Structures are given as C-alpha cells and as structure tokens.
Amino acid sequence: MKVLVTGGSGFLGKEIISLLLKENYQVLAISRSAVAFDHPNFYFQSMDLSSCSEDDLLALDFQAVIHTAAKAGIWGSYQDYKKINTHATEQLLKVSAQKQVKAFVYTSTPSVVFGQNAIENGDESMSYPQKFLTHYAQTKMLAEKAVLREKRICCVSLRPHLIWGQGDPHILPRLLAKAKAGRLPQIGNALNKVDITHVKTAAQAHLQCLQKICSHPDSLHGKAYFIGQERPVLLWPFIKDLLATQGIDYQPKRQIGTSLAYALGFLFECIYFFLPRQWEPPMTRFAALQLGTSHYFSHQQAKDDFDFKPALTIEEGLKELRAQKCQ
Numbered sequence: 001m002k003v004l005v006t007g008g009s010g011f012l013g014k015e016i017i018s019l020l021l022k023e024n025y026q027v028l029a030i031s032r033s034a035v036a037f038d039h040p041n042f043y044f045q046s047m048d049l050s051s052c053s054e055d056d057l058l059a060l061d062f063q064a065v066i067h068t069a070a071k072a073g074i075w076g077s078y079q080d081y082k083k084i085n086t087h088a089t090e091q092l093l094k095v096s097a098q099k100q101v102k103a104f105v106y107t108s109t110p111s112v113v114f115g116q117n118a119i120e121n122g123d124e125s126m127s128y129p130q131k132f133l134t135h136y137a138q139t140k141m142l143a144e145k146a147v148l149r150e151k152r153i154c155c156v157s158l159r160p161h162l163i164w165g166q167g168d169p170h171i172l173p174r175l176l177a178k179a180k181a182g183r184l185p186q187i188g189n190a191l192n193k194v195d196i197t198h199v200k201t202a203a204q205a206h207l208q209c210l211q212k213i214c215s216h217p218d219s220l221h222g223k224a225y226f227i228g229q230e231r232p233v234l235l236w237p238f239i240k241d242l243l244a245t246q247g248i249d250y251q252p253k254r255q256i257g258t259s260l261a262y263a264l265g266f267l268f269e270c271i272y273f274f275l276p277r278q279w280e281p282p283m284t285r286f287a288a289l290q291l292g293t294s295h296y297f298s299h300q301q302a303k304d305d306f307d308f309k310p311a312l313t314i315e316e317g318l319k320e321l322r323a324q325k326c327q
Contacts, residue, residue: 001102002026004062006049007069009033011169012107015203016066023207028062031069049088057095065096066206068107070140074287075280078135085139090146097152103213104155105206106147110226110297111137118293124224124301133286148222154213157224158205165199166320172242179248186252187261188292190236195228195296200311202227205302212306225302230310232296245321258292
C-alpha cells in the first residue's frame with residue numbers, strides 16, 4: 001500500500017516517513033521543500049498544498065493518507081492560516097474520497113480545545129471553545145471538523161501536544177536563542193503541568209492508527225485522540241532540562257505572573273496588528289496562557305482503541321538530545 005504523507009519535509013513528517021519505510025510501506029511524500037530518503041519504496045513530489053488543484057492531487061498514486069502539512073505559529077494573517085490548514089485539508093479530503101482511500105489520518109493539535117482556561121486531564125469529550133486566541137487553533141479546528149464529519153472514507157484525527165526530540169527545528173532552537181539572549185522570562189509560578197510528545201511517539205501513534213484502521217476499517221472512524229508522553233511535566237523545569245541537554249544552565253532572570261503576561265500579550269497584539277504581519281509580538285495572550293497555565297490530557301482512549309503507548313520515555317528522549325547540539 002502506498003501512503004501519501006503531506007508535509008514530508010517537516011519534523012514530524014520525516015519521522016513518519018522513516019517509520020513507514022521500516023515497516024515496508026511505499027511512501028509518497030509531498031511538500032514545498034525537497035526531502036530525500038535512500039529507499040526503493042520512497043517517492044517525492046514537489047507540491048504546495050495551498051495552491052495545487054484537485055487535478056494535481058488526483059494525478060497522484062496513493063491508497064492512504066497521513067496529513068501533517070500545516071501552517072503553525074501564533075501570528076500572521078487569518079487567510080494565510082485558513083488557506084493551508086482548512087481549505088487544503090478540505091480539498092485533500094475530497095480527492096481522497098474520490099480515490100476511496102483506505103485511511104485518512106489527520107495531524108491535529110490540542111489547541112483546538114484550548115480557550116482561556118487551564119485544562120487538567122482533559123479528554124475527548126471536551127468541546128471546542130467559543131473563542132480562539134490564535135488563527136492557527138481556529139483554522140485547525142475547522143479542518144478537524146471537516147475530517148471528523150467525512151463519511152465516505154475512514155478518517156481519524158490525532159492531537160499530539162508539544163512535539164520535541166532530536167532534530168527539532170522549532171521549540172528547542174527558539175528556547176536556546178531566547179535563553180542565550182536573556183529574553184526568556186519565566187511565566188507563572190512554574191507549577192503548571194503540560195503534555196509533551198516526543199517526535200518518535202507522535203510518529204508511532206500515526207502508524208498504529210493507520211494499521212488499526214486497515215485491519216478494522218470502522219473501529220476508529222470519526223474519532224479524535226489526544227497523544228502525549230507517559231506523564232505530563234512541570235513546564236518550566238522541563239524547559240530547564242531541555243536547555244541543559246545543550247549545555248545551558250537556565251536560571252530565569254525575571255518572573256512574570258500569568259495575568260500580567262496575558263495583559264502584556266493583549267497590548268502587544270494591539271500594537272503589532274498595525275505593523276507588517278511578519279513581525280511577531282514578543283508576547284501574545286495565547287503564549288501567556290500556554291506558558292503559565294496547565295494543559296494536559298488523558299491518553300486512555302488512544303490506549304484502548306489502538307494500543308497507543310509512547311515510543312520512548314521522557315528520560316530517554318532527553319538522553320538522545322544530549323548527543324545533539326543545536327546551532
């Protein structure tokens with residue numbers, strides 16, 4: 001079976017491709033940036049999902065989909081987020097239904113249920129909030145709704161939280177840059193717990209989900225699942241552990257209360273709204289709440305439905321990182 005992996009050049013996409021190839025799947029990766037795997041079962045097609053046509057997608061050969069491509073971040077225009085996160089997903093769903101694919105596994109985010117309140121041991125019964133603080137979360141929610149209401153093919157949505165690990169081009173490099181510049185204040189009292197997901201765990205969950213759908217086609221259809229490590233962590237001590245793997249002894253120079261950070265975020269958003277959109281505010285309301293409040297979830301539903309379990313422990317993931325030095 002040939003599996004289409006969107007966002008194939010991304011952090012998670014590459015890990016999923018590697019795992020699929022090890023399991024002897026044929027893999028067709030699409031992305032704007034080139035990605036190469038020295039494997040006879042790997043195929044690459046340069047394609048921008050935000051601008052390609054249905055005919056472009058119909059011309060591709062695939063029997064299952066793992067859709068990781070997305071525009072992430074906390075700042076930017078709504079239309080830019082909606083174009084890739086929502087419209088591209090809807091188009092890919094339409095084409096996949098026409099092709100009658102065996103499985104459509106969508107990479108969502110716990111942000112789709114994050115409003116303005118802390119979440120402690122949340123589960124899949126949680127509803128979407130009435131108001132979102134980022135275009136990313138709102139457009140991912142719209143896409144997830146489209147995925148879960150699709151009736152013609154078997155669709156599942158996975159919600160991995162804070163993906164990290166060896167090769168991370170996002171979280172760890174940004175933390176390092178801010179810590180080295182002395183611009184990483186602690187938000188809140190450092191007692192807030194969050195879920196984290198090692199990239200190998202996130203990739204394994206996608207494979208387990210795909211395999212369960214293929215063996216039991218109707219067992220997971222129309223469901224969403226929270227994905228994370230074996231336990232939530234205290235966010236700021238974990239940030240300290242991450243930085244320590246790179247030789248940085250993080251001692252915050254400042255501590256800002258969550259409420260104050262939220263107010264500053266609102267002020268910066270108002271100011272930066274009138275500036276070029278590529279300029280990102282130093283703080284936003286969403287970032288303040290993510291850094292200062294708890295947001296972790298039960299993974300029991302995924303354990304029950306497709307035998308989900310972390311691919312490695314948090315300690316093993318940190319050990320791996322000690323062998324990797326970011327630039």
